[in-house]
Amino acid sequence: MKDPVIDLEHVRVQYGRQIILEDISMTVGEGEFIVMLGPNGAGKSTLLKLLLGLVRPSAGVVRVLGSPPRRGNNAIGYAPQHRVLEADLALRARDVVGFGLDGNRWGPGLPSRKRDAIIDKALLEVDAADFAGVPVGQLSGGEQQRLLIAQALLTNPRLLLLDEPLANLDINHEQEIVELVAQVCRARNVAVMLVTHDINPLLTVADRVLYMAGGRGAIGSPDEVITSATLSQLYGTPVEVVHALGRVFVVGAET
């Protein structure tokens, strides 16, 4: 039997006395699309860092594709929450994507046709070929997000970790990115773990939802997890889940 992509058993992460994650257990299979939800400080980014080997568990077992997590694992593609810097003027879209290919190697790197061809292909996959030569500082949030996804895909990962790829996007671009990620997930059979604040744009594509609150998590289909009962238990206070206009709203949770 194949190893699961992610296997967590009773994982706890704590810094000193502060517990960030408590008793997280879950298994993610090949090509699964997992959406991670939850308020700020719920431990979402810490969970991603755990899988990347940037944070160590204080207790429990973490396995990524059958092995303990480690830095520099090419089987994981990662795109963190991105902020735009003024300095981004100095790099073109294709340079950013190229980091995914050989950004971790020493030396200046020589230009080569083969390298260009690989980057062109990656740009095409995320529909970014049109702005390959534009400085990244001049691209919109959605365009930059495409580049970060292309960069994360360049090592042919089995697991794609996307931290808030929909933040700061308008609804049009949000939908484009959701479709792009869903397509990549199906076409490459790569497992996706996507962090977001709003489940609604992802309801049709998510296989399962991981809802985090106060360091604990609940995982299951959206219908199982996003219910008043489950979320009230998770938050430890009464929470109401409202279905309206074909959308889901969680009320009373953030206060």
Add this chain to the structure above:
Amino acid sequence: MFDILQYTFIQNALLAGSCVAVVAAVAGYFMIVRGLTFAGHALPNIGFAGAAGAVLLGIDPVIGLFVFTIVAAIGIGFLGERINGRDTVVGIIMTIALGLGILFLSLYAGFAERVYSILFGQIVGISHADVLVTIISSTVTLAILLVLFRPLLFSSFDPEVAEARGIPVRLLAILFLVLIAITVSLAVQVVGALLVFTLLVGPAATAVRIVQRPLWAIVIAIVLGVCYTCLGIFLAAISVNWPVSFFIATISFGVYLPVRLLSQLWIGRRARQKVTLTQNGVFSSGQADEQEQSTSVETMGRIQGKSL
């Protein structure tokens, strides 16, 4: 007029100046990409304090220059981990160093001629041994920068992903600051502490506005830096007593200003035009979508407002 090129001291100045200009241009490119240009102003001032201290102790001011800039670079590297607070850390370290420098100067009884030359540059008086030291340190610094090239660029743009990909991001940041400190100490001897910024950041800031491909930007920065330096030394030599650093700073500014003002005409333009040409139809329909979207967002806002 070109006779002056036959003098050994002019040849020495041109040689040492060009070496420094090459390293400074490459280091300056990475400083711009990393948002570290303020350190390019602070480190030379810190170096001045080191030089003043060395004079007071009766040792070679160049040693004080190197020691102070490198120690400060390591300090900035450790304290200024987070990008938001980094300029504050740099500024605070600079002011304490400047305070020390002023103290050292006032404690020193005589006229500190060598400290004066650290402030304003002394390239035309550079000795043969100094040229040799400059060439060797420039080559070593440049070689290290080339080895670090890709991981440095990657970790400047996206430190989190770079760290996840196994790049020692923090170590790289400190190592880079030390390389800047060495470059600054070399450049101080050409243009002086007050004007190092012009050689370090000037050519690279101009280059990134001309081209966006990293390798080309660095090549252009090197060409500009070497031209400014050689032209500055040449003009200073024929003008008899106008200082080299004045000419270099003036040329650097004179090139940067028009490029900065005119660069809006070409940055991203060519590539953008391609987008609108290939996607003309899609582009206009996209705008219509956006209008629809904005009305639906408004309705959403009202509904949410009621339900709360």
